Amino acid sequence: MGAVVSLSSAYFDDLYARDADPWGIEAGWYEERRRAVVLAALPRPRYARAFEPGCASGALSVGLAERCDELVCRDAADRAVAAARARLAGRRGVDVARGELPGEVPAGPFDLVVASEVAYYLDADDRAACWDAVEERLVPGGHLLAVHWLRAAPEYPVEGPAVHDELAARPGLARTVRHDEADFRLEVYARVPPPARSVAEETGLR
Numbered sequence: 244m245g246a247v248v249s250l251s252s253a254y255f256d257d258l259y260a261r262d263a264d265p266w267g268i269e270a271g272w273y274e275e276r277r278r279a280v281v282l283a284a285l286p287r288p289r290y291a292r293a294f295e296p297g298c299a300s301g302a303l304s305v306g307l308a309e310r311c312d313e314l315v316c317r318d319a320a321d322r323a324v325a326a327a328r329a330r331l332a333g334r335r336g337v338d339v340a341r342g343e344l345p346g347e348v349p350a351g352p353f354d355l356v357v358a359s360e361v362a363y364y365l366d367a368d369d370r371a372a373c374w375d376a377v378e379e380r381l382v383p384g385g386h387l388l389a390v391h392w393l394r395a396a397p398e399y400p401v402e403g404p405a406v407h408d409e410l411a412a413r414p415g416l417a418r419t420v421r422h423d424e425a426d427f428r429l430e431v432y433a434r435v436p437p438p439a440r441s442v443a444e445e446t447g448l449r
Contacts (some may be wrong), residue, residue, distance in 0.1 A: 292315070
C-alpha cells in the first residue's frame with residue numbers, strides 16, 4: 244500500500260469535469276441545513292475579515308459574506324472558482340481566487356477562518372502546515388470554525404473525527420463550541436491567548 248498523500252488539484256478538477264456539483268451542495272435539505280448550522284454557530288454577529296478555504300461553488304460563502312466586512316475565498320478547482328465568482332459577483336469585500344492548501348493560505352490577519360469539509364483531503368504533514376498557517380494568521384481571540392463529515396470516507400487521507408482530534412490537541416486553540424450529529428461534527432476554536440470566551444461572555448453576559 245502506497246503512502247497516504249494529499250488529494251491534488253487534478254483530483255478536484257476531474258470531479259468537476261464529470262459533475263458540476265460533485266457533492267450535491269446545490270440541492271437538498273442536508274446541505275442547506277448544514278450551512279444554516281454553520282452560520283448559527285458563529286459566536287459573533289459580524290467579523291472584520293474572514294478566510295474560507297475550499298469554498299467550492301460558493302454556497303456557504305453567500306451566507307458568510309453577509310456576516311463579514313471582507314471575505315477571502317479560495318478553492319483548488321478552476322471550475323469551482325468560476326462558479327463561486329459568478330455567484331458572488333457584485334458583492335463588496337469578497338475576493339475569490341484559486342488557491343491550494345497548505346501552501347497558498349492568503350496573508351492575514353483574519354478574525355475568522357471557516358474550514359468546511361476541507362481538511363480531510365490533506366495528508367498529516369499538510370494538515371499540520373495548514374493549521375500552523377491558520378493560527379499564524381488568526382488575530383488573538385479570532386475564531387476557527389471547522390466542520391467535517393463523520394461517516395466513513397476511505398478515499399480520503401484521513402476521516403473527519405481524526406481532523407477534529409488534531410485540532411483539540413493544539414495548545415494555541417481553545418474550543419468554545421462543539422456540535423455533534425451522526426453525520427458531521429462542528430467545532431469553533433478561539434486563538435489563545437487571551438482566554439477564550441463563550442458566546443454569552445462575548446456579549447457581556449456573565
